[in-house]
Each structure stands twice: as structure tokens, then as C-alpha cells.
Amino acid sequence: MPDRVAVVTDSTAGLPPELAARWGIRVIQIQLQVRGQIDDENRYDRAELIESLKSGAAVSTTPPEVGAFFWTYQDAVSAGATAIVSLHLSGKMSATVDAAREASQQIQIPVYVMDTGTANMSVGFAAISAARAAAAGAPAARVVTAAEYRYATSRELIYVDTLEYLRRGGRIGGAQALLGTAFSIKPLLTLANGEVSPLAKVAGTRRAVAKMVDLAVKQARGRMVDLAVSQFGEDEHVVWIANQLRKRLPQASEPLLVEASMVLGAHLGPGSLGITVSPVA
Structure with missing residues (x-):
């Protein structure tokens, strides 16, 4: 059977929701802590966060829980994926990729966790290239190569x-x-x-x-x-x-x-x- 490769990334890739949906890319939310309250970044109001930053309020960021990766990967397995390519922001900037690796060890299909060494749309474009290759029926190794080229050259x-x-x-x-x-x-x-x-x-x-x-x-x-x-x-x-x-x-x-x-x-x-x-x- 040909590979059915699922592509996962995190919210720092900056992918507009319509693009993620178009290419079937699963996006795991990194968390923000604002004034002691922790939640996924997409649950915050952008204008309110900017005002909090300007006012000097305590704002910090937190990697997703291992469970967030586990259940996202499991969802891909349930949807018929035979492999997963998971691209994330630089491990020097966040422990997000470490959580992804820990979760990957609990999944019954191959999960290729990739530390892109970058962030923002350099990761976003890499995820799109990976998803395009996957949609064309490329094997997991070729999907990985497509992603690597994009983030390495961006x-x-x-x-x-x-x-x-x-x-x-x-x-x-x-x-x-x-x-x-x-x-x-x-x-x-x-x-x-x-x-x-x-x-x-x-x-x-x-x-x-x-x-x-x-x-x-x-x-x-x-x-x-x-x-x-x-x-x-x-x-x-x-x-x-x-x-x-x-x-x-x-x-x-x-x-x-x-x-x-x-x-x-x-x-x-x-x-x-x-x-x-x-x-x-």
C-alpha cells in the first residue's frame, strides 16, 4: 500500500487557517501565559495581548503538553495515516519539539519529528510543501525531503x-x-x-x-x-x-x-x- 502521510506543525508556523485546512495540515497550539492565565494562543484576543505587552504585564509562552501531540497523532492514525511528518520551531527557542518527540514514541506508526531550526512562515511553507508531496502520494521519505529543503533554504x-x-x-x-x-x-x-x-x-x-x-x-x-x-x-x-x-x-x-x-x-x-x-x- 502507498504511504498516507499526515503533516503536523505548530502555531508558530503562522499558517493562515484556510491554508492549513486546504492542505489538511494539523496545527498544534503553543500556549501563552498572560497575567497568570494559561491557554492556547488562538484563544487570546490579539489586540488585548498587545495592550498587555505594552502595559508591562507578565506574558510568557509555554510548549504544548505531550498529550496535545499524542492525541493529534492518534487522530491522524484514526484517519488512516501510515506515517506522520511533524515540523516544529527551533528547539533552541522552545521545548515544543521535545514534547513532540516524547509523544511520537507512543504512536504505532512512524512519526518523523523535525526540528526546523527556524520559525514563522519558513516552517509554514515547509509544512505546505510536505502536505503537497503527501497529497500527491509521495512516500514518507520524500515528504521529509520536501520539508527539509524548504526550511533549510528559507x-x-x-x-x-x-x-x-x-x-x-x-x-x-x-x-x-x-x-x-x-x-x-x-x-x-x-x-x-x-x-x-x-x-x-x-x-x-x-x-x-x-x-x-x-x-x-x-x-x-x-x-x-x-x-x-x-x-x-x-x-x-x-x-x-x-x-x-x-x-x-x-x-x-x-x-x-x-x-x-x-x-x-x-x-x-x-x-x-x-x-x-x-x-x-
Whole structure:
């Protein structure tokens, strides 16, 4: 019998619900703790979370319980899956992948748990590629290869208004070197070796956003790429970024506008923006 491969990811992939539903991707919610209350991130109101962050309220993130993975995997088995490919954000940023591995040991079919070393739509695009391969009837090994190519070649470009939220959450990584810069200097970041890393320092928000677009164009290198523009909170720059990407990368797919995972937003802070550049195989 041919493999029937189910694809699972977590909510930090930033997949719009309609895309996850279209490709049959199961999404496990990472949890937020706000003012002592813990719940799945999709149960929080985005505007209220942003206000909580701005007011200095205690906000933290928590990996899903092992049971959340177990029952999601079991649901896939019950639906007829013969293998599962489970893609998750960097293990250096969260213990989510550890919970997935623990749950996988209790499942009677092969479960390929993948630490992508990244987050956001770099994981989202990898999950879509895996689901496409699975829908075409590819064996599990080929589904894994399709996912690996996408997350290994994708790049996250990140603008934050301040590094304070990353510092508070302990996820600042190599960007620690940028702390203490003048208020008007805006940091651009990326994800490298599984953690947040500095990319550039630019004077002023508009210049920083323009620089981020320049870096995205350079990263694409004329290749066919998928693009996503993510935001945490309403931001006037999103439409400008998308228009610039359309103009300067005509060979790319239509930029996908997404709301960043609230878990990632809690660490990056209100006003954060991101561009995902993901080469198409």
C-alpha cells in the first residue's frame, strides 16, 4: 500500500487557517501565559495581548503538553495515516519539539519529528510543501525531503521596534550585541543556527523597513521564491512592503500577508514585522 502521510506543525508556523485546512495540515497550539492565565494562543484576543505587552504585564509562552501531540497523532492514525511528518520551531527557542518527540514514541506508526531550526512562515511553507508531496502520494521519505529543503533554504528577516521583549523573554540570542543602541536605531534580525541573530542596525523605522526589503530581494537572487509578510499589530508598512516585493521580485509568488503567531509576537513585541523568503524547489 502507498504511504498516507499526515503533516503536523505548530502555531508558530503562522499558517493562515484556510491554508492549513486546504492542505489538511494539523496545527498544534503553543500556549501563552498572560497575567497568570494559561491557554492556547488562538484563544487570546490579539489586540488585548498587545495592550498587555505594552502595559508591562507578565506574558510568557509555554510548549504544548505531550498529550496535545499524542492525541493529534492518534487522530491522524484514526484517519488512516501510515506515517506522520511533524515540523516544529527551533528547539533552541522552545521545548515544543521535545514534547513532540516524547509523544511520537507512543504512536504505532512512524512519526518523523523535525526540528526546523527556524520559525514563522519558513516552517509554514515547509509544512505546505510536505502536505503537497503527501497529497500527491509521495512516500514518507520524500515528504521529509520536501520539508527539509524548504526550511533549510528559507530565510526570516525581522524588524523589531525594540529588543526589550526579546530580552524579557530570554530569546535574544546573538542579538544581545545590539542592546544599548540609541532609541532611534532600529535592529534588523534573522534566525541563524536556531536562534535570533543580528543582521543590521538602521537609523529610523522607514529606513529599517526599506533595508529589510533590500535584503529580501538580495536573498531571492532571482530565483522562484514564495514570500510572506508578517506583522504583529496593525502596521502601515505592510502594504508598502508587499508592493515593493511585487515590483522588485516579479518572478516570485504573490506575497502572502499573515498575522504573526501571537507566541512569536509576545517575544518580538508590538510593531514587529517579518519577511519570509522561501525558494521553490
